[in-house]
Each structure stands twice: as structure tokens, then as C-alpha cells.
Amino acid sequence: MAAPQTSHARPSDSAGAAPGTLDDIRRVLADVETVVENVEALYYDFHEHPELSHHEVRTAAIVAEHLRRCGFQVVTGVGGHGVAGILRNGDGSVVAMRGDMDALPVEEKTGLKYASVARGVDPHGNDVPVMHACGHDVHTACLVGAAELLAKNRDAWSGTLLVIAQPAEEAVSGARSMMADGLYERTAMPDVLIGQHLAPARAGMVIHRAGALMAGAMNVNVEIPGVGGHGSQPQLTVDPIVIASSAVVRLQTIVSRELGPYIPAVVTVGAFHAGTRGNIIPDRAKLELSVRTFDANTGDRVLAAIERIVKAECMAGRAPRDPSVEKAESVPPLINDAEAVARVRAIQEPLLGDVFTAPFAVTGSEDVGLLAVPEDGPSIPVAFWLLGGVGRERWDRFEGPWIQRMQAGPGNHSPFFYADPQPTLRRGVEAMVSAALAYLCGDREAATRADA
Incomplete structure (x- = not known):
């Protein structure tokens, strides 16, 4: 700030x-x-x-x-x-x-x-x-x-x-x-x-x-790892699209269930990139988030919650390694x-x-x-x-x-x-x-x- x-x-x-x-x-x-x-x-x-x-x-x-x-x-x-x-x-x-x-x-x-x-x-x-x-x-x-x-x-x-x-x-x-x-x-x-x-x-x-x-605005880039493979054999893969989709839904609870109605903030997933065609399960998915807050402490809380949620979803989905969560551009x-x-x-x-x-x-x-x-x-x-x-x-x-x-x-x-x-x-x-x-x-x- x-x-x-x-x-x-x-x-x-x-x-x-x-x-x-x-x-x-x-x-x-x-x-x-x-x-x-x-x-x-x-x-x-x-x-x-x-x-x-x-x-x-x-x-x-x-x-x-x-x-x-x-x-x-x-x-x-x-x-x-x-x-x-x-x-x-x-x-x-x-x-x-x-x-x-x-x-x-x-x-x-x-x-x-x-x-x-x-x-x-x-x-x-x-x-x-x-x-x-x-x-x-x-x-x-x-x-x-x-x-x-x-x-x-x-x-x-x-x-x-x-x-x-x-x-x-x-x-x-x-x-x-x-x-x-x-x-x-x-x-x-x-x-x-x-x-x-x-x-x-x-x-x-x-x-x-x-x-x-x-x-204030903070852009956050997330990369979720998976194990790629044929779309007809999903059991042989770790589907990062499924993990990322669950993360997108769970991220919506940061404002409504963690900050509450008296702390203004916004968490938006504005971009979701994964895959090249319908019969290929990709080996990674990428999310781009925009976070809006009015003080540095709230921004830190939101970033920590993003990291916690994404890591938990990756663990639940059997991801081969930890996700990458990077704070990119920011403005006070x-x-x-x-x-x-x-x-x-x-x-x-x-x-x-x-x-x-x-x-x-x-x-x-x-x-x-x-x-x-x-x-x-x-x-x-x-x-x-x-x-x-x-x-x-x-x-x-x-x-x-x-x-x-x-x-x-x-x-x-x-x-x-x-x-x-x-x-x-x-x-x-x-x-x-x-x-x-x-x-x-x-x-x-x-x-x-x-x-x-």
C-alpha cells in the first residue's frame, strides 16, 4: 500500500x-x-x-x-x-x-x-x-x-x-x-x-x-499440475481440469465465508487455460485471478487463502506435485x-x-x-x-x-x-x-x- x-x-x-x-x-x-x-x-x-x-x-x-x-x-x-x-x-x-x-x-x-x-x-x-x-x-x-x-x-x-x-x-x-x-x-x-x-x-x-x-489490485497466476493422457482413459491420468474446476468453485468462498460482509474484497478467476482438444487430458491447467482489496492486511489474507485452497485441491486430486501460486502485478x-x-x-x-x-x-x-x-x-x-x-x-x-x-x-x-x-x-x-x-x-x- x-x-x-x-x-x-x-x-x-x-x-x-x-x-x-x-x-x-x-x-x-x-x-x-x-x-x-x-x-x-x-x-x-x-x-x-x-x-x-x-x-x-x-x-x-x-x-x-x-x-x-x-x-x-x-x-x-x-x-x-x-x-x-x-x-x-x-x-x-x-x-x-x-x-x-x-x-x-x-x-x-x-x-x-x-x-x-x-x-x-x-x-x-x-x-x-x-x-x-x-x-x-x-x-x-x-x-x-x-x-x-x-x-x-x-x-x-x-x-x-x-x-x-x-x-x-x-x-x-x-x-x-x-x-x-x-x-x-x-x-x-x-x-x-x-x-x-x-x-x-x-x-x-x-x-x-x-x-x-x-x-488495490493484485493479479495472481496459478498453475495446477496433472498427468496427461488419452481422454478415453481418464483413470490413467491426473486431470488438472477437474482439480482446477474444483479450485475455482472453492475460491468463491474466500470473500463470503472467510472475510465476511464487513471487509470489502473481490476474488475473480478471469482466465482458465487448459488443453488443446477434447480427447486429450492435459498435464497442466492455468488460472489467472484478480484480487481487489482496500488494505494490505486483507490482501495478505486473501493470497494466503488462495494458496491454501489450491494446494488442498491438488492434494485431493492426486496432483503429482505442489501447484505454483505466484503474485504478479499489483497496485495499491x-x-x-x-x-x-x-x-x-x-x-x-x-x-x-x-x-x-x-x-x-x-x-x-x-x-x-x-x-x-x-x-x-x-x-x-x-x-x-x-x-x-x-x-x-x-x-x-x-x-x-x-x-x-x-x-x-x-x-x-x-x-x-x-x-x-x-x-x-x-x-x-x-x-x-x-x-x-x-x-x-x-x-x-x-x-x-x-x-x-
Whole structure:
């Protein structure tokens, strides 16, 4: 789990927004129409041409070129295909805006005229369909649009803007790779980190939560040994498919029968690989699990339970040796800084409206929190929110409170998941720009008072 995120607050920080600050930000947001067309074009392009984790070559090149045109100093190839753009505009805070670029091995079934038919190669060497099924096309398009709008209106703010286009979020390795590759040493150390994630909420909604917003994630790979043979003679084999199937069922009891209803967690078996044809019993089966928890202790308990259950099933099934249970990629829970969230909300609520509070943390995960934990020095405050992407026509088909409606339609990672371009993209740009200016405009006012 990430270290507690301590505040980098400056003397001028305040949860409230001064009238002058609001007026300055309102003038910048009034200029949003000048970038909307470009943002829409980028969104359609990114959605139609998605790239898997660690393969974001085309997307990264497009982002880098747009940032250069806007006057940013651009660093490419950070932690793989990561892009960082920096725009220095006088004294003040360093605000980092982050978006992720990678897509998923999902076959799109939205029926959109710009739907993806792209193919890619997964980490196992398999040819797979590729789709932006988690909104990273929206994240990246809005990131570039926000950077453009802020660059056009640099007379309204003072400070440094750092734009981070991150690769490999779905592999939960992109943020860690960028940090290991000296992201901030090559650019600037942020005073605050902001970002957003598309959610199946009504387009226009901005949903905040101080403290824990998203769960930590841990991927676990399991290999169960067997003894292969002919499908007509199973008594001469040790069938790993039977053992693995029993394990899959038993793993479902970890949350319901060991943790209980007061400790939130998820254990999902998302992949089961075994065999090549129906008349051959294989000599191994492989499971890929995703675990979601909100603290390190619960994660340790779940991992220990997985190991115990898989070993017990192998013993019961006469496996020739112990199974392999390996913890693969992991990411800590995403913890929002309360002061940073309050400061951003103080700007967004009067200017945007449609600002909501998430009643509970979500079990989806994000590796953006790793960008807030530099190797040396205190953690960077994070303000990260959920952005609605379901247009009014689709939203009105659902009934009940908004939190209930969010679960009525296709969710993230579904082959049917997509954002209605407007007002999603406009609001995504407005949300990013207003959050950045919550710091950059305040510092400009403080500098002006000091000069006077």
C-alpha cells in the first residue's frame, strides 16, 4: 500500500475559492469550444485505433505531436511509450495532469460507426481483438484538450503544467515504469496530481470522494499440475481440469465465508487455460485471478487463502506435485487527498454543477496512485474523480437513484461499453482545466498581491 499522502499545501491554499479566482477560471472555460472539435477528432481516432498495453506507439506519437504544437517541452519514451509534456509559465505550483492510453484485448460489440476492428498480440503471443473498453480514449483526448486550452490561456494562470500520458495502465505497470525511468527527474516534481476515469454515470457528472476512491489490485497466476493422457482413459491420468474446476468453485468462498460482509474484497478467476482438444487430458491447467482489496492486511489474507485452497485441491486430486501460486502485478488502493479534493470541488461546484460524492469506494483499480509516491520526499496529494459518459437518451432508460443506474447498463471492460462523445468530452476537458486552475490561478493571485 502506498505511503500516506501528506499535503504539499502552499500558504495560499484554501478549500474555498475567491471570487476573482472563479472569474478567471470562468473566462478560460468559456473558451472550451475552441478545442472541442479537436478533442472529438482525437476521441474518434483513438477509439477506432486502440493499442494494447506496452504497444501504444501510435497513440503516444499523436499525443507528443499535439503537445509540441501547443508549446510544451516534450519527453517521449518514458517508462516504455510514456509521454510527458511540460509548460512553464512563471512562478507557482507544479500541477500534473495524467491520462492513460492503453486499450484491452476485447472484441468490440457496440455497433458504433467508429468501432474498433483492430487486432493485437497479447503477452502470451496470441492474436487478439483490441478495444477501448475502459475509457482511456476519453482520458487521453480530454488530457490533450485540457493541455491545449490551458496553453491558449496562459495569461490567466501562473505556475508549471505537467501533462502525463501514461502507457500500460491495464497491465498495472505503466505508472511504476514511468517512475522508475525518472519521470519527475526529467520534468518537474508536482505539488498536486489530478486525473479522471470514465464511469457508466450520466454524461456531465463529476463524482468525487476524499480518501479511498478505488481498490488495490493484485493479479495472481496459478498453475495446477496433472498427468496427461488419452481422454478415453481418464483413470490413467491426473486431470488438472477437474482439480482446477474444483479450485475455482472453492475460491468463491474466500470473500463470503472467510472475510465476511464487513471487509470489502473481490476474488475473480478471469482466465482458465487448459488443453488443446477434447480427447486429450492435459498435464497442466492455468488460472489467472484478480484480487481487489482496500488494505494490505486483507490482501495478505486473501493470497494466503488462495494458496491454501489450491494446494488442498491438488492434494485431493492426486496432483503429482505442489501447484505454483505466484503474485504478479499489483497496485495499491487509490487514496485521494482530502484537502486537494476540497480545493478542486470548491472550483468545480459553482462553475460546472453536476458534482457528486461517491457514497462508497469502488472495487475497480488504478495505478495512478503510484505516480504520487516519489522515491525521495513526501507523497504528492491526489485529486482523482469519476467522469460520467452515458448520454441522456441511454441514461433515461434506467430507473432508480443515480448510483443504481450506474449498474444497469454496460460497465467498464464490457464489449458494449463506450462514451457518448458529448457532453462527455466537453465536461472531461472542463473538469481537468478547472482542477488545474484551482491551483494555478490561486498562485497567480498570490503572486500579483506580492508584487503589489
